[in-house]
Amino acid sequence: MNTEVVPQHAAPTGQTRLKQTLGPWQLWGIAVGLVISGEYFGWSYGWATAGTLGFVVTSMLVAAMYATFIFSFTELTTSIPHAGGPFAYAHHAFGPLGGYLAGAATLIEFVFAPPAIALAIGAYLNVQFPELSPKHAAVGTYVVFMALNIVGVQIAAAFELIVTLLAIFELIVFMLVVSPGFSLAHFVKGGWSGIDHFSLHALPGMFAAIPFAIWFFLAIEGVAMAAEEAKEPKRSIPIAYISGICTLVLLAIGVMLFAGAAGDWTKLANINDPLPQAMKIVVGAKSGWLHMLVWLGLFGLIASFHGIILGYSRQIFALARAGYLPRYFDKVHPRFRTPHRAIIAGGVIGIAAIYSDELITFSGHTLTANIVTMSVFGAILMYIISMLSLFRLRRTEPTMERPFKAPFFPYFPAFALLSALVCMGSMLYYNWLVGVVFAGLLLAGYIYFRMTGHQRAVVPLDLLLEHKQELQPEHGGNGPAL
Template identity: 75%
Template sequence: MQKDTAAPGLKRTLGKFHLWGIAVGLVISGEYFGWSYGWAQAGTLGFMVTAVLIATMYTAFIFSFTELTTSIPHAGGPFAYAYRAFGPVGGYIAGFATLIEFVFAPPAIAMAIGAYLNVQFPAIDPKLIAVSAYIVFMALNIVGVSIAATFELCVTILAIVELLVFMGVVSPGFSITNFVANGWAGSNEFSVSAVSGIFAAIPFAIWFFLAIEGAAMAAEEAKDPKKTIPIAFISGILTLVVLAIGVMIFAGGAGDWSKLANINDPLPQAMKMIVGDSSGWLHMLVWLGLFGLIASFHGIIMGYSRQIFALARAGFLPKPLAAINSRFQTPHWAILAGGVVGIAAIFSDNLIVIGGLPLTANIVTMSVFGAIVMYIISMAALFKLRRTEPNLERPFFAPLYPFAPALALVLAVLCLVAMIYYNTLLSLIFAGLFVAGFIYFKATHSTDEMQDGNELLQAQG
């Protein structure tokens, strides 16, 4: 069979600031909403323990993941690394997990955008706002990656400024007494239930940092990715750790934190406790706070489209999804396909009720399941490639190897076990989707296609 490795390609237009904007922007909505569901599980003090544990995992993971990204700069990101290390089945596991992570995160963010705007316009259905956000930002991503990445950088900077403004505005009313009150899962005493809450809150601490690895999917569009990606990843994770801890402490100290634990807009509600309902600061937070949500929403659309594109190009998804728009040089069908799934999820809240939790919490948890599985196989791929391909060009070496990647791997496994225990039904749904996808993979992926995909990854890596 004639092997054709002249697969569709993407233009290299992104610099280090664009990549930093993508890395931080993918995640920064996690500072605006989603994490406060962890307070409902663990309380403020318990969730602080969870957040520090997860921040440690992510820091070790990103420093290790950067080695893979710079060694194999491929739009498939984790899919490409696992394929290279473990073959087609490994590629499928990583690709499916990443797809779940990036396709399920946007509808949660879109609904938060609807909730934020609903504060200003109560008469407008938040779902309609969420769908409108999909339409606008899918169109922006189709128009071109350079325009999309520049927009991402701008809104990310505005989102960071707004988080700093939030901390400054609430700081005069901050009280450590408010923060620690009933801080151990609703109690002032550390107990077995507090330990249980710490583990149950893991998905919501992960939401603080979820999707930073998505910057790897822009590797084929980055200028000099072997130099720019390490700068983007390392500065990005440090930026996010500082912001996450700051936002959580200041919001928790603003008043009765239990009122913020099960809502999609904890920051505006925390600010209300300090400045009241009619303050100009509150209106500013609602409007500018949208930039944080938009940055992540827009960035994750970019991420899921590149993942769908890469999987389709390698034959794991239908080939038409790998098509490149002739005018804009972007994967338009991949962008639209992820949007269809996301919009369907937005309208499923009256059809699917799991564990008595809000739909947003369940979507967040499903996305985190995909992320954790991907983190595990990525770290396994790092160890495997160090052993089987010692001569692979590695512009960046994971510091403290093997300790740092081993720490990331162990903590990720611990997170997965805890999530399965506390989210049994969702884990079964995740497993069911995984099995259905694997059946499709085995039924449609021929031996020749597997060989072609392997040669493509070798050539592009």
């Protein structure tokens, strides 16, 4: 039995708040920027199992899950605007064990998403420079952006908004350039898992494609980590979340439709750069449009990659600071005052994943597909715990201040929870080897969690639940806010 004392949520004070500077547009830029790389790659693996039409159905069901989840998750974000995000919500609702599960799931999601994005960056660069190994380019991307984060370079909200707008602009350009070759006959041919008409035999492929439909929207919940810095969070966060999910749904439909209708869509499945390859079909390999897509498309991938590095480093640092990970990782660089150990730790895991072909390439899936699936496992578990936290807090703390309440409660969160459970069950069935690895990571973390209760017993309450802490090198002196 867990005997840890469960601290109560502490209200923020003026000295523990981050400066509130982000408006709805900037938060929208963060929401879409974190996810925009999912429009450029990853989703086409779903075509390999579900076909084009089957994957459209899967994607729309997943989009409905995300829409109801975001409406519900916004209640938690505005009620407990903590930089730890889901970790704080679950800790508040279920105590240390709940905090561990949500924190571990979020960490797996954010640590395994970057290597998949890095591989996509490598694939895009390989289009421009065929002699450049995609893996070497991916590792180089890690080194550059880890170094930038360590020396204190962060994506300013204005820059994030600019690169997000550029990435969206490029997706629109892609659709316009391939439109001359648009043919629904191309898109629907064998569009039900290789079957030219719908059949019950297509259903297994549609369920198996769930992780790649989730990739379209994965990490949009990362806006929760910026909730403390939002001006008028009651108004700005719901606007950012809702407009963000609408933007991503429209882009997902457009990208899938125009790419699949450009030619033989089967040549775009199981690759990391479906958009350049789709454009090649229409304009040829030497077209200037293709080169523009590669270079501008990198903005979308880099926006997500850099943003998620910031996310995983904060998660590692926050969990270590709260006693859930070794305290070694809660130190900051003596000169740059950044969580350099947390940044490097997540990068080492990501680089190891990139070169772990024999360990990660199994179940008939590619390396990138399995990395995506691992990240999605973490996300889905976090979604489940977050919705359970919402229900529990509604029951145990009915008087909590809720600036934004989930509409159509309990139906929206119930649909999101049920959909997430269905996704988890389907993923376990079709990706059981990845699921075993995922469960092994959680089990190893749980053993550490049970063995280190003494670490959390001496952690000040505000480090577990307060909204902002200052980085302190070796726990001495005052450092700048992260």
